Amino acid sequence: xxxxxxxxxxxxxxxxxxxxxxxxxxxxxxxxxxxxxxxxxxxxxxxxxxxxxxxxxxxxxxxxxxxxxxxxxxxxxxxxxxxxxxxxxxxxxxxxxxxxxxxxxxxxxxxxxxxxxxxxxxxxxxxxxxxxxxxxxxxxxxxxxxxxxxxxxxxxxxxxxxxxxxxxxxxxxxxxxxxxxxxxxxxxxxxxxxxxxxxxxxxxxxxxxxxxxxxxxxxxxxxxxxxxxxxxxxxxxxxxxxxxxxxxxxxxxxxxxxxxxxxxxxxxxxxxxxxxxxxxxxxxxxxxxxxxxx
Numbered sequence: 345x346x347x348x349x350x351x352x353x354x355x356x357x358x359x360x361x362x363x364x365x366x367x368x369x370x371x372x373x374x375x376x377x378x379x380x381x382x383x384x385x386x387x388x389x390x391x392x393x394x395x396x397x398x399x400x401x402x403x404x405x406x407x408x409x410x411x412x413x414x415x416x417x418x419x420x421x422x423x424x425x426x427x428x429x430x431x432x433x434x435x436x437x438x439x440x441x442x443x444x445x446x447x448x449x450x451x452x453x454x455x456x457x458x459x460x461x462x463x464x465x466x467x468x469x470x471x472x473x474x475x476x477x478x479x480x481x482x483x484x485x486x487x488x489x490x491x492x493x494x495x496x497x498x499x500x501x502x503x504x505x506x507x508x509x510x511x512x513x514x515x516x517x518x519x520x521x522x523x524x525x526x527x528x529x530x531x532x533x534x535x536x537x538x539x540x541x542x543x544x545x546x547x548x549x550x551x552x553x554x555x556x557x558x559x560x561x562x563x564x565x566x567x568x569x570x571x572x573x574x575x576x577x578x579x580x581x582x583x584x585x586x587x588x589x590x591x592x593x594x595x596x597x598x599x600x601x602x603x604x605x606x607x608x609x610x611x612x613x614x615x616x617x618x619x620x621x622x623x624x625x626x627x628x629x630x631x632x633x634x635x636x637x638x
């Protein structure tokens with residue numbers, strides 16, 4: 345009877361792999377898993393680090409979140425902001441990528457122009473948008489020139505959030521366009537040539553060749569865009585400060601206010617834990633959907 349050899353977990357390859365992985369695992373534990381564990385612990389405490397110290401309060405901070413109408417308003421603002429930002433930030437760059445993947449005039453210049461917002465500081469972009477949409481700014485001047493009354497954009501509970509959404513879309517557009525361009529160039533041109541020979545029009549080629557070929561790229565772009573949008577802070581801090589009347593207060597800015605303005609670290613940690621849970625659930629659902637389709 346032939347002897348069956350089983351691979352030992354102490355063989356040379358395994359030992360070498362662990363030697364190379366250990367520094368990365370240690371850094372991961374120190375800078376990611378450690379802070380997450382401490383955040384979770386902190387969400388069950390109350391008090392200050394400088395005066396009274398911290399006390400264990402159990403689920404009190406989570407109960408306060410459930411009963412606080414401001415938290416639910418902020419959560420609703422975050423959902424509205426995320427949905428209204430993510431969908432255009434995927435659709436518009438996809439269309440631009442399909443267009444700029446073809447041989448058209450000034451293609452390289454257009455690619456560079458659309459990508460430029462991605463390398464601009466979000467604080468600088470926020471200051472620029474605040475200037476554009478101030479009561480005597482260029483946007484109101486343009487509206488006034490065509491007979492439309494000026495709008496107090498950042499001081500209006502209806503218009504302030506769309507301005508933040510517009511800034512976020514503009515800022516993320518170039519990055520996703522480059523991602524989609526890379527995905528498009530990985531699709532073999534022979535598929536399009538065969539589709540043309542079979543009489544498929546441009547829309548049919550997009551639906552049956554481009555979208556299926558871009559599926560991994562779409563998942564990556566969706567996950568990164570959702571994460572980037574959920575952690576939005578700078579535009580709120582620079583442009584509106586969460587106002588007017590809490591209408592633009594997003595979850596990350598709310599956590600910042602509770603932690604570093606109110607010094608309620610336990611409550612802020614509970615809100616941050618909720619944000620982390622929402623992010624993980626959304627990423628899990630997106631990855632699971634992609635896995636089932638493949």
